[in-house]
Amino acid sequence: MTSVGAAFPAMWRELAPIGRHTGSGGYRRYAWTPADADCRAWFRSQAEDRGLAYETDRNGNQWAWLGDPAAGDAVVTGSHLDSVPDGGAFDGPLGVVSSFAALDELRARGARPRRPLAVVNFVDEEGARFGLACVGSRLTAGQLSPQDARALVDADGVSLAQAMEKAGQDPDAIGADPERLARVGAFVELHVEQGRALDLLDRPVGVASAIWPHGRWRFDFRGEANHAGTTRIEDRRDPMLTYATTVLAARKKARLAGALATFGKVAVEPNGVNAIASQVRGWLDSRAADEDTLAEVVAAIEQAARERGARDGVEVSVVRESFTPVVEFAHELRDTLAALLGAGAPVPVLPTGAGHDAGILSAAVPTAMLFVRNPSGVSHSPAESAAEDDCLAGVSALADVLEGLACR
Numbered sequence: 001m002t003s004v005g006a007a008f009p010a011m012w013r014e015l016a017p018i019g020r021h022t023g024s025g026g027y028r029r030y031a032w033t034p035a036d037a038d039c040r041a042w043f044r045s046q047a048e049d050r051g052l053a054y055e056t057d058r059n060g061n062q063w064a065w066l067g068d069p070a071a072g073d074a075v076v077t078g079s080h081l082d083s084v085p086d087g088g089a090f091d092g093p094l095g096v097v098s099s100f101a102a103l104d105e106l107r108a109r110g111a112r113p114r115r116p117l118a119v120v121n122f123v124d125e126e127g128a129r130f131g132l133a134c135v136g137s138r139l140t141a142g143q144l145s146p147q148d149a150r151a152l153v154d155a156d157g158v159s160l161a162q163a164m165e166k167a168g169q170d171p172d173a174i175g176a177d178p179e180r181l182a183r184v185g186a187f188v189e190l191h192v193e194q195g196r197a198l199d200l201l202d203r204p205v206g207v208a209s210a211i212w213p214h215g216r217w218r219f220d221f222r223g224e225a226n227h228a229g230t231t232r233i234e235d236r237r238d239p240m241l242t243y244a245t246t247v248l249a250a251r252k253k254a255r256l257a258g259a260l261a262t263f264g265k266v267a268v269e270p271n272g273v274n275a276i277a278s279q280v281r282g283w284l285d286s287r288a289a290d291e292d293t294l295a296e297v298v299a300a301i302e303q304a305a306r307e308r309g310a311r312d313g314v315e316v317s318v319v320r321e322s323f324t325p326v327v328e329f330a331h332e333l334r335d336t337l338a339a340l341l342g343a344g345a346p347v348p349v350l351p352t353g354a355g356h357d358a359g360i361l362s363a364a365v366p367t368a369m370l371f372v373r374n375p376s377g378v379s380h381s382p383a384e385s386a387a388e389d390d391c392l393a394g395v396s397a398l399a400d401v402l403e404g405l406a407c408r
Contacts, residue, residue, distance in 0.1 A: 008101040008395055009388065015042055015093060019083065026086030026382040031124035031135070032060075032163035039081040043121045046100050052119070057180060058173040059139040060123040060164065066103060067116030073185035074116035075406040077102065077398060080125035080136075080357060087126070088384025090192035094372060096121055098190045098395045105399035106407070115185065115406040122357045129154045129163070131216075131283075132322055137357040141364050142176030149174055181364045186333055186405055189358040190370045190398050192386050196377030197350050204393040206348035207337050208329055208369035211359040213294050214287035215323035219246060219263075219305060222315040225270060225278035236276055237313035240268070242305060243280040249304035250284060259288035259297045260353060283321075287353045291326055327359040330366035337368050340404040341397050354379070370397055 019027045019035030029035045040062060047054040047064030055063050067074070079095025099119040106113070127133035130152035138144035150161035150171050161171035193199075198206050221239035247263045254261035265283040284301065288294035302318050309316040334349070341347040350371070358367040372394035378384050 007104045008097060008392060011046065011097045011100060012391075015039070015081075015097065016089060018042065021086060024086040024382060027083040027089065028085060029081060029083040029087075030129040031082050032160075032167040032169070033129070036082060036123075037167060040121070043081065043096065047119070050100065050103065052103075056169075057140070058170075058175065058177060059136050060169045060174075061136045061140065062121040062123075064100075064119045065116060066118070067113055069116055069118070069183055071116050072183045074118055074183055075113075075402060076118045076120055076184050076187045077189065077402065078118075078120035078122070079189050079191060080122045082124055082126050082128065084126045084128050084380045086382060087128075087380050088192075088378070088382055090372075090374070090384050090386050091194070091379055092125060092191075094192045094386065094391065094394070095190040098372075098391065098398055101395045102398040102402055105395060106403055109399070109403070111403050111407040113406045114408075116183075117402060117406050120187075125357055127322075130160050133216075133355055134324075134357055134360045135160070137360040139174050140177045140181065141360055142178070143360060143363075146175040178364075181361070184361075184365045187358060187361055187365055187367045188333075188337070188370065188398070188401055188405075189356055189367070190372065190394055191356060192379065192384065193371040193374045194352065194354045194377075194379035196374065198348060198371060198373040199375050199377065201348050203348050204373045204390040205341065205397045206350050206371045206373075207334060207341065208352055208358075208371060209334065209349045210329060210351045211324070211327040211355060212287045212289055212351065212353045213291045213324060213326040214285070214353065214355055215294070215298070216321045217284040217286070217298060217302075218319045218321050219243070219282045219284060219302075220315075220317045220319075221246075221280040221282070221305075221309065222317075223278060223280075223313065224276070226276040228274045228276055231276060238276050239280040239312070239314045240277050242309045242312045242314040242316065243282055245308040246282070246301065246305040249308075250286075250301045253297050253300040253304070254286065257288065257293050257297050259286065259293055261286040261297060261301060289351075324355055324359060327362050329358070329362060329368050333366045333368045336404070337370065337401055340400050370394065370401070 019029035080092040123136035223237040223239035
């Protein structure tokens with residue numbers, strides 16, 4: 001790493017305060033909010049400071065180009081800047097900051113790109129506001145219809161279309177962008193590892209092999225509201241009991257199958273301390289190494305919910321809100337990355353259970369991922385961390401990859 005490595009900590013300090021909640025210490029950078037606008041302004045300023053050609057595409061994704069975008073066969077890198085509720089500093093932003101720093105590193109090396117290079121910030125990757133992950137990349141890849149996207153609604157009843165319009169983005173323009181994707185020859189996303197595999201291997205950087213299939217399901221439990229202090233236990237139709245039993249069943253079914261299942265969001269009506277709930281709505285996130293196992297786990301959780309609901313006099317309905325099949329990253333590109341980074345010792349190649357824009361785009365363009373060590377393994381939390389030396393190692397690795405792909 002040359003002295004240009006100083007650019008990374010400077011960018012990191014500039015971005016760090018944006019959207020940070022003083023109480024939790026986590027980030028609330030939700031799509032199409034003022035915090036998101038500040039992040040987007042930061043991205044644009046970084047592009048313009050480097051003399052890169054800046055543009056926003058029809059779906060609100062931001063692009064910064066070195067070279068002619070129309071030339072085609074571009075090498076693109078980047079990630080996202082939005083967050084989950086009270087998320088950590090590294091999930092998403094590490095990839096964007098590292099991408100700009102890697103371009104700086106290439107220039108410091110005197111590398112001359114033979115292919116266009118670009119840094120991208122995909123909008124609304126986490127889905128924290130509207131409930132669907134990877135909206136920007138899904139729209140671009142044609143995996144989400146404009147009609148369905150515009151109809152997404154946040155907790156306050158604001159639609160995605162309304163939020164985009166308020167932020168100055170035209171919601172009528174959103175949709176598939178095959179011409180743009182046709183110009184991309186490879187997409188490489190750097191991301192903090194959301195787990196401890198690299199830490200256990202004592203390695204700062206790794207290459208992704210695949211993304212587990214994953215999805216989100218909404219479980220609705222409908223019972224009968226009543227007085228908590230006067231209604232006999234025998235007369236209750238309490239959906240909270242059914243929901244609680246389903247949460248425990250999810251843990252058990254996932255553990256037995258070697259999968260993951262999490263109820264991380266819940267809404268209760270009427271949500272009174274002295275009232276039996278009339279409805280409980282819970283959102284299940286489930287992931288597994290293969291699609292058959294995932295389907296079996298979710299089916300088993302649904303069956304457990306319905307069986308308990310029948311005992312409790314509670315109606316149960318289940319809606320799949322999103323699903324991403326298993327992603328095997330392009331083997332040739334993955335192996336190229338491993339070869340570029342494995343001169344001293346073989347670079348770790350590992351799967352992940354977390355979804356990413358690279359996974360969405362993999363159906364349309366060759367994609368690959370680099371992971372940077374997370375010593376605690378904690379993610380989607382203010383405790384998420386990565387050592388500066390490891391971050392700089394990630395920048396160096398990404399610069400090596402970009403040089404190998406675009407400059408040779």
